[in-house]
Amino acid sequence: MVLSNVIGMILRKVLLTLALVLSSVGIGACNSRAASKQLIVAGVSQWGALARQLVGTDAKVVSLLTDPNADPHDHEATVSDAAYVSIASIVVINGAGYDTWFSQLVKARSGVFSTIDVGTLMGVAPGRNPHLFYNPVAAIRLVKALTKVLEHRKGFSDIDARSAALLAKLNTVQGEATAIKQSCSNVKVAATEDVTTYLLSDMGLRVVTPEALRLAIGNSVDPSVQALAQALHQLKEHPAFLVDNVQTATPLTNEMVAQAKASNVPVIKVTETMKGTNYVAWISAVVGKIRADLTKEGCLT
Numbered sequence: 001m002v003l004s005n006v007i008g009m010i011l012r013k014v015l016l017t018l019a020l021v022l023s024s025v026g027i028g029a030c031n032s033r034a035a036s037k038q039l040i041v042a043g044v045s046q047w048g049a050l051a052r053q054l055v056g057t058d059a060k061v062v063s064l065l066t067d068p069n070a071d072p073h074d075h076e077a078t079v080s081d082a083a084y085v086s087i088a089s090i091v092v093i094n095g096a097g098y099d100t101w102f103s104q105l106v107k108a109r110s111g112v113f114s115t116i117d118v119g120t121l122m123g124v125a126p127g128r129n130p131h132l133f134y135n136p137v138a139a140i141r142l143v144k145a146l147t148k149v150l151e152h153r154k155g156f157s158d159i160d161a162r163s164a165a166l167l168a169k170l171n172t173v174q175g176e177a178t179a180i181k182q183s184c185s186n187v188k189v190a191a192t193e194d195v196t197t198y199l200l201s202d203m204g205l206r207v208v209t210p211e212a213l214r215l216a217i218g219n220s221v222d223p224s225v226q227a228l229a230q231a232l233h234q235l236k237e238h239p240a241f242l243v244d245n246v247q248t249a250t251p252l253t254n255e256m257v258a259q260a261k262a263s264n265v266p267v268i269k270v271t272e273t274m275k276g277t278n279y280v281a282w283i284s285a286v287v288g289k290i291r292a293d294l295t296k297e298g299c300l301t
Helices: 003-024 045-055 079-087 100-108 118-122 136-150 159-184 197-202 211-218 225-236 251-262 279-297
Strands: 038-044 059-065 090-093 114-117 188-191 242-245 267-270
Touching: 038 045, 038 079, 045 059, 045 090, 045 136, 045 159, 045 279, 059 079, 079 100, 090 100, 090 118, 090 136, 114 118, 114 136, 118 136, 136 159, 136 197, 136 279, 159 197, 159 279, 188 197, 188 225, 197 279, 211 225, 225 251, 242 251, 251 267, 267 279
Parallel strands: 038 059, 038 090, 090 114, 188 242, 242 267
Antiparallel strands: none
């Protein structure tokens, strides 16, 4: 079915579920204090968590992609998604072609609201790596952009102080990536697909796995036999580690993981959808795993 027709059907059903959604986000008429709170809706859980860290209890924040066991690339807009978008005062789109279903809902929305597109903030167009939530620089730019929007709204009197504190934490994460780059630049690593490539690039690490294979797996298509053979051979040459996105696991990626284990290559398992509610803690944990394996590799002490 054509996407525009699907969206039209969803929007026609919104009124049937809107009362339930309003109640669930706590802005029903029965609660005047909650009714004054603004609603921030993010497509991916990382940006929702980051917004929640910034605003605290001053606003309601809803993320639409929250299941770490489901492939986010397979998500289709739901009636609930459309209902949240219809009442949001601020929407945070990942962009770069990652959450097109969300962008389409936002475009169909009427009324006054603010939109922040992280892909636009980073200058990343559709067709390029859209996994911006693994990029501390993208997180920093989002916090600055959201702060700028909230500075002019009521109910966020200490937003500048909160923003400064959160940016300090994110700058610490970025500083850790820079420190790794100074010691481990050009160290070879492998990956089943491109979910963490921005973070690895910040660290100066060289992903040797063929880009064609990483893109194929990220787009849910089979890579060429030659690309897979090259990736498996590279794992036998013992890169520092293999990053495995468990949310896009296939028999081919499982074969890469098996080869890594057989070659005593550490496997760092990650997900696209964030587990937990604290973005800084989440990405810091990934950085910690990378640091541990690079220490074993010998470029860090």
